[in-house]
Amino acid sequence: MNLYPINAGNFKLDGGAMFGAVPKAIWNKTNPADQNNLIDISARCLLIEDAKRLVLIDTGMGNKQSEKFFSYYSLWGEGNLESSINNAGFSLDDVTDIFFTHLHFDHCGGAIKKSFSGLGFEPMFRNAVYWTNKKHWDWAVKPNKREVASFLKENLLPIEQTGRLNFLSNSGGQFSFASEFGFDVFYADGHTEKQMLPIITYKGQKIAFAADLIPTAGHIPLPYVMGYDVRPLTTLKEKEVFLNYAVENNVLLFLEHDSLNEIVSLKNTEKGVRINKILKCNEVF
Secondary structure (H helix, E strand, C coil): CEEEEEEEEEEEEEHHHHHCCCCHHHHCCCCCCCCCCEEEEEEEEEEEECCCCEEEECCCCCCCCCHHHHHCCCCECCCCHHHHHHHCCCCHHHCCEEECCCCCHHHHHHHEEECCCCCCEEECCCCCEEEECHHHHHHHHCCCCCCCCCCCHHHHHHHHHCCCEEECCCCCCCEEEECCCCEEEEEECCCCCCEEEEEEEECCEEEEECCCCCCCHHHCCCCCCCCCCCCHHHHHHHHHHHHHHHHHCCCEEECCCECCCCEEEEEEECCEEEEEEEECHHHHC
């Protein structure tokens, strides 16, 4: 198995929304805001190469939306999904599977592009199978009013129309073994219904793709919960379970949205679980 970090682009989000009830004087120390109160966010995806598959976890927001849409997110930096996959030594057509942690636009938008004619949409990955779970899919295609701006029909319907939309099996527990991929998945309902966090074993080391349960290193303390979460008290409980599991099992966290910190190890302290070491991807894989 080989792992490759994939930069699907960078953007900015409101720091207050990212940290909910936590005061700016606190979160600004770890995630400094600009003059518009925006903090830097990455879309760091993960490419998994094994003997039979090339699996991409999440795809960023893509580039098919309007100029007005992107103006809300202050895109920055040079990275994009296709060039990053190419730099890893692969083409888009080599990708066999897309695993979505969830279907908010900044996690799945890169899977779909505008068609050549400009009149519709088509898959970015022509040979890939697309994976989510049935409960989250149903939640996404009939969105509640709080999340309707995050679940975009131009992202979801073209995936279904490929005929290659698959639902992951789930044993029913919060931790479930994904037999389709050979790794464990942690299911979390606080941010959105049935978000999936893959936990991959690489050369004996467990690495968890932290997605939006712990989007940045600044979100590791338990009360630091995003204002975007639909069930913040559920997130609080899920973080406690997940972080304790990570410490007890020496699990590294791969941070999807942290523009500076790529991977962290954890430790127990008097204040709770905190960062032990900050690592670069090339130090781990």
